[in-house]
Amino acid sequence: xxxxxxxxxxxxxxxxxxxxTPVSARRMTLNMGPQHPSTHGVLRIIxxxxxxxxxxxxxxxxxxxxxxxxxxxxxxWQQAVTLTDRVDYLANLSNNLGxxxxxxxxxxxxxxxxxxxxxxxxxxxxxxxxxxxxLGTHALDIGAMSVFFYCFREREDLLRILEMFSGQRMxxxxxxxxxLALEPPRGWQKVVGxxxxxxxxxxxxxxxxxxxxxxxxxxxxGVGYISVEDMLDLGITGxxxxxxxVNWDIRKQEPYSSxxxxxxxxxxxxxxxxYARYRVRxxxxxxxxxxxxQALEGMPEGPWQADxxxxxxPDREKMKTQMxxxxxxxxxxxxxxxxxxxxxxxxxxxxxxxxxxxxxSDGTSKPYRxxxxxxxxGNVQALxxxxxxxxxxxxxxxxGSVDFVLGDTDR
Amino acid sequence: xxxxxxxxxxxxxxxxxxxxAAVLGGEKQHGESTLFIDGAQIVAVCGFLKxxxxxxxxxxxxxxxxxxxxxxxxxxYHLHSLERNERIRxxxxxxxxxxxxxxVTSVWRGANWYEREIFDLFGIRFRNHPNLTRILMPLDxxxxxxxxxYPVHGYKxxxxxx
Numbered sequence: 001x002x003x004x005x006x007x008x009x010x011x012x013x014x015x016x017x018x019x020x021t022p023v024s025a026r027r028m029t030l031n032m033g034p035q036h037p038s039t040h041g042v043l044r045i046i047x048x049x050x051x052x053x054x055x056x057x058x059x060x061x062x063x064x065x066x067x068x069x070x071x072x073x074x075x076x077w078q079q080a081v082t083l084t085d086r087v088d089y090l091a092n093l094s095n096n097l098g099x100x101x102x103x104x105x106x107x108x109x110x111x112x113x114x115x116x117x118x119x120x121x122x123x124x125x126x127x128x129x130x131x132x133x134x135l136g137t138h139a140l141d142i143g144a145m146s147v148f149f150y151c152f153r154e155r156e157d158l159l160r161i162l163e164m165f166s167g168q169r170m171x172x173x174x175x176x177x178x179x180l181a182l183e184p185p186r187g188w189q190k191v192v193g194x195x196x197x198x199x200x201x202x203x204x205x206x207x208x209x210x211x212x213x214x215x216x217x218x219x220x221x222g223v224g225y226i227s228v229e230d231m232l233d234l235g236i237t238g239x240x241x242x243x244x245x246v247n248w249d250i251r252k253q254e255p256y257s258s259x260x261x262x263x264x265x266x267x268x269x270x271x272x273x274x275y276a277r278y279r280v281r282x283x284x285x286x287x288x289x290x291x292x293x294q295a296l297e298g299m300p301e302g303p304w305q306a307d308x309x310x311x312x313x314p315d316r317e318k319m320k321t322q323m324x325x326x327x328x329x330x331x332x333x334x335x336x337x338x339x340x341x342x343x344x345x346x347x348x349x350x351x352x353x354x355x356x357x358x359x360x361s362d363g364t365s366k367p368y369r370x371x372x373x374x375x376x377x378g379n380v381q382a383l384x385x386x387x388x389x390x391x392x393x394x395x396x397x398x399x400g401s402v403d404f405v406l407g408d409t410d411r
Numbered sequence: 412x413x414x415x416x417x418x419x420x421x422x423x424x425x426x427x428x429x430x431x432a433a434v435l436g437g438e439k440q441h442g443e444s445t446l447f448i449d450g451a452q453i454v455a456v457c458g459f460l461k462x463x464x465x466x467x468x469x470x471x472x473x474x475x476x477x478x479x480x481x482x483x484x485x486x487x488y489h490l491h492s493l494e495r496n497e498r499i500r501x502x503x504x505x506x507x508x509x510x511x512x513x514x515v516t517s518v519w520r521g522a523n524w525y526e527r528e529i530f531d532l533f534g535i536r537f538r539n540h541p542n543l544t545r546i547l548m549p550l551d552x553x554x555x556x557x558x559x560x561y562p563v564h565g566y567k568x569x570x571x572x573x
Contacts, residue, residue, distance in 0.1 A: 070557055
């Protein structure tokens with residue numbers, strides 16, 4: 001039985017019978033969600049209220065559980081990439097990358113520089129995409145409606161770029177084990193260049209819309225405090241921590257996929273409130289733009305797939321002339337490649353925090369076990385600590401500032 | 412007893428020095444260090460790692476089902492120290508089909524949901540857990556889906572040949 005639910009009926013009975021206790025001392029159990037617009041997904045929170053103050057909050061998750069970790073065990077290694085897309089539907093490419101890096105660690109194959117740089121560029125596009133959706137919906141929750149339209153205008157351009165690269169707007173599966181799914185399309189530099197040159201002024205535009213808005217400032221500054229100890233203990237990662245003065249970004253601390261070759265800063269704020277989290281994400285959008293610009297200007301030439309014929313599908317032309325290529329093609333398509341027995345845990349920085357892929361192989365062509373350490377799971381776990389003692393009106397701003405995706409929580 | 416390959420790992424050495432009876436072994440793969448810990452001592456070892464060695468974060472806790480091997484289940488803890496930017500993996504082997512383990516929620520409160528998830532999906536029970544209920548599956552669900560003997564389509568839609 002979920003805590004808070006057992007006395008749920010008795011609470012209503014007490015309300016009907018004109019209570020003897022004074023109004024201020026009465027407790028009310030309020031069921032928020034699972035279909036509540038501010039939870040951005042299917043999250044249910046059981047709130048215990050005393051007046052307007054939240055005395056306790058109990059998140060109830062699992063509504064979007066689809067058994068993805070179980071499904072991994074039935075697909076071969078390359079097919080499983082498509083499952084990683086569907087975990088966090090706003091940061092698909094980050095999940096692709098985390099999975100691919102973990103499998104490549106077990107396979108011990110070297111990824112060429114061009115593929116690594118494209119991977120960086122694509123995951124930064126994902127970060128922009130995710131932060132834009134966050135900013136738009138968060139502002140919408142608080143009451144600034146127009147920001148939503150501005151953010152989704154740029155998101156549309158971004159999704160077109162993703163479609164240009166991979167053929168898909170959202171479930172891209174563009175980063176594969178061994179490199180990329182497709183060669184970057186002809187003329188991508190022009191499209192990406194046009195977008196990225198225009199984007200910084202768009203970020204300024206969002207800032208102008210919100211920063212001078214007295215309602216936005218009143219509703220975010222000083223709201224949503226949670227101590228750093230609680231955050232670390234409960235598993236919060238990502239922009240929430242950086243808005244509380246913890247300078248920890250896996251892109252800097254444990255660089256992967258040649259992030260160490262890029263020049264960018266990690267925005268850190270000390271205020272630890274909703275406003276600081278907004279500033280961190282806004283700054284991160286500017287830094288992502290810088291990274292994409294560097295990737296665009298310094299993109300190395302060379303192959304976009306690893307030199308590993310037992311993993312990567314052979315070139316179509318080679319298959320017509322070379323026997324080995326044909327054999328590898330047959331093996332990879334029918335059985336899938338085998339991964340040496342062992343285990344690997346790879347963490348990367350997603351827009352929401354630390355994504356970790358723990359992969360166990362028993363030497364066959366299917367994963368034995370894949371565990372995803374998803375950022376939203378840790379972040380949602382901390383909601384009771386975040387909401388306790390706050391007013392119910394502020395809970396909407398606080399919830400939004402966590403930026404969780406329920407698909408990511410429930411998997 | 413630590414294997415030679417972990418000799419250069421200061422964390423592993425410190426744990427081994429403090430709890431020589433609890434460290435059952437270790438390994439290093441692809442630069443990731445693992446310590447095998449005696450299940451009876453896991454709370455003490457985790458407390459030491461958090462308070463003395465500053466592994467303030469538990470990155471994730473999960474389990475692996477090695478059916479038909481015995482011990483069947485392995486609990487896997489991934490810990491992270493922000494201060495030294497270091498990660499370490501602990502493993503606890505559990506034998507039997509319905510094993511019990513000690514909860515580490517008293518060390519990291521964040522272990523709460525990870526242990527509930529393991530209970531839900533693997534059926535491993537945790538002693539001294541504040542609220543050991545299902546978290547992802549419905550409360551009245553039967554069976555534990557991530558066990559290897561649980562069919563992929565569930566019992567309702569499975570076929571005998573599967």
